[in-house]
Amino acid sequence: MQEVAAAERVFSRIDSYRNEVIRLQKELTAIPALAPSSGGEGEWKKARKTREFMDEAGFDSVKELNCPDESVPDMKNHPNHIYTIKGRKSGRTIWIMSHYDIVPPGERRLWNSEPYEVRVEGDEIYGRGVEDNQQGMVSSILAVKALKEEGLIPEYDVSLLFISDEETGNTQGIQHILKEKPDLFGKDDYILVPDSGSDDGTAVEVAEKSILWAKFTTKGRQAHASRPHSGNNAFRAASFLVVKLNDLYKEFSLHDPIFDPQMSTFEPTKKEINVPNINTIPGEDVFYLDCRVLPSYPVDKVKEKIELFAREIEKDFKVQISVEYPQEQHAAPATPSDAPVVKALIEAIREVYKVDAKPIGIGGGTVAAYVRKAGLNAVVWSRINETAHQPNEHCSISNVLGDAKVFAHIMLQQ
Numbered sequence: 001m002q003e004v005a006a007a008e009r010v011f012s013r014i015d016s017y018r019n020e021v022i023r024l025q026k027e028l029t030a031i032p033a034l035a036p037s038s039g040g041e042g043e044w045k046k047a048r049k050t051r052e053f054m055d056e057a058g059f060d061s062v063k064e065l066n067c068p069d070e071s072v073p074d075m076k077n078h079p080n081h082i083y084t085i086k087g088r089k090s091g092r093t094i095w096i097m098s099h100y101d102i103v104p105p106g107e108r109r110l111w112n113s114e115p116y117e118v119r120v121e122g123d124e125i126y127g128r129g130v131e132d133n134q135q136g137m138v139s140s141i142l143a144v145k146a147l148k149e150e151g152l153i154p155e156y157d158v159s160l161l162f163i164s165d166e167e168t169g170n171t172q173g174i175q176h177i178l179k180e181k182p183d184l185f186g187k188d189d190y191i192l193v194p195d196s197g198s199d200d201g202t203a204v205e206v207a208e209k210s211i212l213w214a215k216f217t218t219k220g221r222q223a224h225a226s227r228p229h230s231g232n233n234a235f236r237a238a239s240f241l242v243v244k245l246n247d248l249y250k251e252f253s254l255h256d257p258i259f260d261p262q263m264s265t266f267e268p269t270k271k272e273i274n275v276p277n278i279n280t281i282p283g284e285d286v287f288y289l290d291c292r293v294l295p296s297y298p299v300d301k302v303k304e305k306i307e308l309f310a311r312e313i314e315k316d317f318k319v320q321i322s323v324e325y326p327q328e329q330h331a332a333p334a335t336p337s338d339a340p341v342v343k344a345l346i347e348a349i350r351e352v353y354k355v356d357a358k359p360i361g362i363g364g365g366t367v368a369a370y371v372r373k374a375g376l377n378a379v380v381w382s383r384i385n386e387t388a389h390q391p392n393e394h395c396s397i398s399n400v401l402g403d404a405k406v407f408a409h410i411m412l413q414q
Contacts, residue, residue: 006150006152006412007351007408007409007412009150009152010143010146010147010150010152010405010408010412011352011405011408013146013149013150014142014143014146014401014404014405014408015401017142017145017146017401017404018397018401020142020145021125021138021142021397021400021401022118022120022125022397024053024134024137024138024141024142025118025125025127025130025134025138025395025400026118027049028046028049028050028129028134028137028138029116029117029118029127029128029129029130029134030116030117030118031045031046031049032102032116032128033045033046033100033101033102033129034101034102034103034104035101035165035167035168036069036071036072036073037071037168038103038104038167038168039104040104041072041073041074042069042072042073042075042078042164043078043079043100043101043164044072044074044075044079046100047079047081047100047162050081050100050137050162051081053141054083054141054160056145057141057142057144057145057148058085058144058145058148059083059084059085059144059160060084060085060086061083061084062081062082062083062084063081063082063084064079064080064081064082065080065081065082065176065177065180065181066078066079066080067080067164067165067171067172067173067176069172078164078165078172078173078176079100079162079164080161080162080163080164080172080173080176080177081161081162082159082160082161083159083160083162084157084158084159084160085144085147085148085154085157085158086153086157087153087154087155087156087157087158087411088153088154088155088156089155089156090156090157091156091188092156092157092186092188092189092190093156093157093158093159093185093186093189093190094154094156094157094158094159094189094190094192094410094411095159095160095161095185095189095190095191095192096136096140096143096158096159096160096161096192096193096194096407097160097161097162097163097174097191097192097193097194097195097367098133098134098136098137098140098160098161098162098163098193098194098195099133099162099163099164099165099166099167099173099195099367100162100163100164101164101165101166101167101168102128102129102132102133102167103128103132103167103389104128105128105391106389106391107391110391110392111391111392112126112392113126113127113392115127115128115393116128118130123396123397123398124385124394124395124396124397125394125395125396125397126392126393126394127393127394128393129393130393130394130395131384131385131387131388131393131394131395132195132388132389132393133166133194133195134395135194135382135384135395135399135400135403136193136194136195136382136403137162138400138404139194139382139400139401139403139404139407140160140194140404140407141160142400142401142404143404143405143407143408143411144158144160144411146404146408147408147411147412152412154411154412155411155412155413155414156190156411158411161177163177163367166195166367170367170370173367174367174370174371175370178370178371178374182374185371185374185376187375187376188340189376190340190341190344190410191341191368191371191376191377191378191379192341192345192378192379192380192381192407192410193366193367193368193371193378193379193380193381194380194381194382194403195366195367195380195382196362196364196366196380196381196382196384197380197381197382197383197384197386198383198384198386199383199384199385199386200353200355200383201349201353201355201357201381201382201383201402202349202355202356202357202358203260203357203358203360203381204342204345204346204349204357204358204359204360204379204380204381205359205360205361205362205366205368205379205380205381206258206334206335206336206337206339206342206359206360206361206379206380207258207259207295207331207334207335207359207360207361207362208331208332208361208362208363208364208365208366208368208369209259209264209292209293209294209295209331209361209362209363210291210292210293210294210295210297210299210329210330210331211291211292211293211327211328211329211365212291212293212299212302212303212325212327212328212329213288213289213290213291213325213326213327213328214288214289214291214306214323214324214325215286215287215288215323215324215325215326216238216241216286216287216288216289216310216321216322216323217284217285217286217321217322217324218234218235218237218238218241218284218285218286218313218319218320218321219234219283219284219319219320219321219322220232220233220234220237220281220282220283220284220285220317220318220319221283222275222280222281222282222283222284223280223281223283224279224280224281225278225279225280225281226279228281231281231283232281232283232317232318232319233281233282234274234282234283234284234285234319235274235281235282235285236317237285237313237316237317237319237321238285238286238287238321240313240316240317241309241310241313241321242268242287244309244312244313245266245268245289245306245309246266247309248264248266248291248302248305248306249263249264249266251305252264252266252293252294252297252301252302252305254294254296254297256294256295256296256361258334258359258360258361259294259360259361259362259363260360260361260362261363263294264291264292264293264294264297264302265290265291265292265363266289266290266291267289267290267291268287268288268289268290269287269288269289269290270287270288271286271287271288272285272286272287274286288326289306292363292364293331294331295331295334299328299330303325306323307323310323329365329369331369332368332369332370332372332373333372333373333375334361334372335359335368335372335377335378335379336377337359339377339379340377341377341378341379342359342377342379344410344413345357345379345381345406345410346358347409347413348405348406348407348409348410348413349381349406351409352402352405352406352409353383353402353406357381362380366380368380382399382403383399383402383403384399385399
């Protein structure tokens with residue numbers, strides 16, 4: 001009963017934080033934490049602003065695991081910060097891991113307001129980064145703030161980990177941390193990543209597919225379009241290759257009901273400009289394929305089929321096709337559906353949102369994959385509008401507050 005009463009006090013406190021959500025989101029959104037490779041200055045300004053919030057919330061300590069990078073102005077590194085409050089017991093740490101960095105706004109004309117100026121309409125907050133990943137940042141901060149203001153001590157140590165470089169490769173964020181501090185996380189720790197989810201809060205992500213990006217460069221011979229026999233159309237050959245690659249769906253056709261979608265996916269995406277004018281047959285053509293592969297299939301088998309299809313088109317059209325792989329990430333072992341962190345999260349979701357959550361797998365990649373590869377259990381969850389990377393990105397204030405309650409519930413569980 002004491003635990004229930006404590007949760008009710010904390011939940012009531014969190015309900016009073018509507019204006020706090022708007023304030024924190026407004027101040028964070030005004031700082032474009034873009035990587036230098038995306039035309040920005042890195043994450044430091046946002047990290048400093050976050051530290052102000054953490055001081056207000058009363059965290060006991062901060063630890064820095066910054067990663068050197070000469071391309072970052074002034075600081076020459078990326079910030080990775082751990083904020084900790086001590087619990088009653090030291091048997092485990094409850095980790096909530098969010099990321100500082102965001103993606104660029106994209107086409108400005110598609111936004112209904114300034115991307116870096118928060119717009120509030122009823123329950124919705126609009127702005128670049130408000131959902132990805134500031135919702136997770138703000139909800140985790142407010143969960144601890146509520147405990148502090150109610151004079152409550154969490155059952156175990158709580159650490160909020162804010163990382164860099166999530167949107168551009170993770171080498172200077174979670175990969176750097178795991179390399180420099182391989183013993184940072186304990187086997188019994190709860191590791192939560194509020195960086196994906198569903199609009200009803202029922203999706204608890206415990207597994208991810210392998211990711212393979214392929215770049216195809218087709219070389220033929222450029223010619224005038226009125227004399228196609230004097231050239232060799234690289235665009236035509238590449239187009240046939242695009243169609244041929246659709247056979248990957250037949251070659252790797254298994255379904256796994258834990259994933260959504262349940263099968264591996266193989267989708268042509270980016271297309272580079274070949275010739276600038278209509279009346280020239282292109283001598284070179286470049287396109288990309290995004291593959292999300294079920295863990296039951298080795299990525300090397302997919303690459304073998306891709307290479308085989310490329311050689312067939314080469315022979316049929318007398319062109320040269322080179323295949324490169326800009327990204328290749330093999331699926332990590334799944335977090336068991338009955339792991340303690342999964343059970344604790346599902347119980348908290350039921351208590352707060354009154355829904356029955358279930359473990360799922362996704363095709364996207366998150367930092368949890370690196371944690372799982374290190375032999376640790378991690379879950380990815382939040383209740384979101386699923387507007388990340390889109391124009392008019394927005395989050396619901398009610399979701400931020402609800403997620404804060406979920407995190408607080410886990411912090412108070414015995």
